[in-house]
Amino acid sequence: MLDEKEIIEGCCRHDRRAQKALYERYASILLGVCIRYSGRRDEAEDILQDALIKVYFNIKYFAGKGSFINWMKKIMVNTAITHYHRNLKHHYHQDIDDIHEMDIEGSEYDSADFTREELFNIIKELPQGYRMVFNLYAVEGYKHKEISDLLNIDVNTSKSQYSRARSLIRKKLDSLKKIAEKVDEQD
Amino acid sequence: MSRIERNIEDLFRTLFEQFKVNPTQGLWKQIQARIAWKQFLSFSLNSFNVYYLAAAITLAGAGAYFMLPSTGSQMISEAAGFISAENVVTLAEPATDQAIVREHLPTGEQAPVEKVEAITVKVADTQSSSRTATEQKKSEPEFDPQKNNAVQQKETETAATPPEQSASAGGETISVPEAIKVKVEFQANPMSGCTPLAVNFQSLSENADGINWTFGDGGNSHEPNPSYVFDEPGDFVVTLKIMGKDGGEYSRQQTIQVFETPKALFEFDEDVKLTKNQPVYFYNYSRGADYFEWDFGDKQRSDLLEPIHYYDKAGSYHVKLKVWTDKQCYDSMMIYNAFGSQEQNIKVPNAFTPNLNGPTGGYYDVNAYDNTVFHPVINGELLEYQLKVFNRKGVLLFESKDISIGWDGYYNEQLLKQDVYIWKLRGKFNNGKPFVESGDITLIKQY
Missing domain, CATH: 2.60.40.1220 (Immunoglobulin-like)
Structure with a gap:
């Protein structure tokens, strides 16, 4: 098994073995990033493909500064944004007025209470625009200003979409928690 | 920011850090194919491989095949044209690549030679067709340079693609070994203080073309020496990014500490008639303060949170509350003529x-x-x-x-x-x- 340094060097030389090693080692975690943005597996794999091609052909520009996996994740995010722009017109559009929001301050969330899959299912069901903003802001840690530049939207749109996304998520987390408690009571 | 909001973010961030989804079988095959195809198109040093050669020969062969029905001698020059095109290509490549080419070239040459032999036999058979062949042969050299040019153009185009890809590679910093000495440095004054904190930044960079400041709270600027006001408390990492004259991107970071400024606010019982032994209650609604100092206006002071004060006699007093924090950020509030409006x-x-x-x-x-x-x-x-x-x-x-x-x-x-x-x-x-x-x-x- 090649280590990270060998993989990078190998990929710079377009070494097949290194390319495959990179894929085997990182594809699953990178697909995890893509699928968060897309919500659909087939589209996420398209994104992964495009992004990995970028990784392979630009790996020589990875200067070794910072973490390699984060560099690749960033490329995944950028590619996902490109896809989002490209496919914007195809996506089902949900009107903001149709979303009933309820922002109740309340419970705290413990990471032990939820599984990754539960959280992913929540993310998956978010409207496309909300999902982009939420991922960028909450998970990737971008600022609203940066998000507005990336997605070509107003800063305030980013902020309001984020807060709506958050309240939707909170609602879903609470309902998940309630279900879990009910199951506990039955046991 | 409430605690709840931060919790949702933390929850997703921690759990998604290692969120893995296994790709479907066969995805790698698709990617591999795309890599091969792209390498083939980009035609770089490493990608000049057997695929390209095979394609070139196939093309040459196909060209030869289609030309065959008309005449044989045209085909010779056709094949020669492709070989010369091949030469142009290899010239454009770095020296190391020529070694590979030389190994393979003979096979390219050999094939046409064999065909030439076959054609000469044909020529001997039919006299009439050989005449038209020589006529066409004359016109052939005019054709060839164009073809070569076309091939050459294609080469330069594909050679130009790699830098474009690098541009689309995402927001990573690309460092290039510099010939020009590029310096990225800046100073900020003050480095810390209370909200709202106005900070003057001064870029001390040298040989910089583009300049970009990000202030860590979402604000940015392209001025060389911007002034910026931090409205919120916190530690802000200010980043100065410059495009060096050598084409590289450089950045420098410094942290600005912004402390929360407290807010002084108080009320008191206005309705009490000031007499001796009459307590006056002061209600402290200050926010974010660690220390308090009251001045009741009758030369009496207190450092309690909510003092109760006894005035000796009725009158109007200037009551003042000063609040401050550990970081020496302060605020004050004063009520003039407290109790003074009681008469009128x-x-x-x-x-x-x-x-x-x-x-x-x-x-x-x-x-x-x-x-x-x-x-x-x-x-x-x-x-x-x-x-x-x-x-x-x-x-x-x-x-x-x-x-x-x-x-x-x-x-x-x-x-x-x-x-x-x-x-x-x-x-x-x-x-x-x-x-x-x-x-x-x-x-x-x-x-």
Whole structure:
């Protein structure tokens, strides 16, 4: 098994073995990033493909500064944004007025209470625009200003979409928690 | 930011850090194919491989095959054209690549030679066709350079693609070994302070083309020496990014510490009559403060959160509260002439119930509690007095310059409807202090 340094060097030389090693080692975690943005597996794999091609052909520009996996994740995010722009017109559009929001301050969330899959299912069901903003802001840690530049939207749109996304998520987390408690009571 | 918001973010961030989804089988095959195809197109040093050579030979072969029906000699020059195209290509490549080419070239040459032999035999067979062949052969050299050019153009195009890809590679910093000495440095003054903190930044960079500041709170600037105001407390990482004259991107980071400025706010019991042994309660509504200092205006001080103070005698005092934090951020609030307005003040009710039986003329008894006339309650002696009442449309309904006459709720002998009306009050106390006040009064019909 090649280590990270060998993989990078190998990929710079377009070494097949290194390319495959990179894929085997990182594809699953990178697909995890893509699928968060897309919500659909087939589209996420398209994104992964495009992004990995970028990784392979630009790996020589990875200067070794910072973490390699984060560099690749960033490329995944950028590619996902490109896809989002490209496919914007195809996506089902949900009107903001149709979303009933309820922002109740309340419970705290413990990471032990939820599984990754539960959280992913929540993310998956978010409207496309909300999902982009939420991922960028909450998970990737971008600022609203940066998000507005990336997605070509107003800063305030980013902020309001984020807060709506958050309240939707909170609602879903609470309902998940309630279900879990009910199951506990039955046991 | 509430704790809940941060919790959702933390929850997703921690759990998604290692969120893995296994790709479907065969995805790698697709990617591999795309890599091979792209390498083939990009035609770089490493990608010049057997695929490209095979394609070139196939193309040459195909060209030869299609030309065959017309004449044989045309095909010779055709094949020669491709070989020369091949040469042009290899010239454009770095020296190391030529070694590979040389190994393979003979096979390319050999094939046409064999065909030449076959064709000469053919020529011997048919005399008539050989004539047209020589004619076409003459015209051939005019064709060839164009073809070569076309191939050459294609090469330069594909060679130009790799830099474009690098541009689309995402926001990673690309460092290039520099010939020009590029320096990225900046200074900030002050480095820390209380909100709102205005900081002057000065770029000390050298050989910089583009300049970009990000202030860590979402703000940015392209000025060389910007001033920026931090409104929120926190540690902000200020990043200066420059495009060096050598084409590289450089950045420098410094942290600006912004401390929260407290807010001083207090109230006290205004209604107490100041006498000896009468406690006065001070209510402290300050935010974000660690330390307090009260000055009661009678040369007495306290550092308690909510002190209770005893004034020796009645009077008006300037009460001051100063608050500050560990980081020496401070705020203060002062109430001038506290308790001073006790002798002379105005109070205005916000509702009244007119007499439904008819206009009363507005005379009222100060001690009556029937509340049928709207009038302010004045403590003190007045030099001037004027009360005006308007309806929502701004029509003047009532005016009085006599404190003993208030508004009875009638206009032109008609009782007005139940509604909110606007009043304006102006005048002067006998100590020369003028007052102007306005507000609203609700007329309630009480049956």
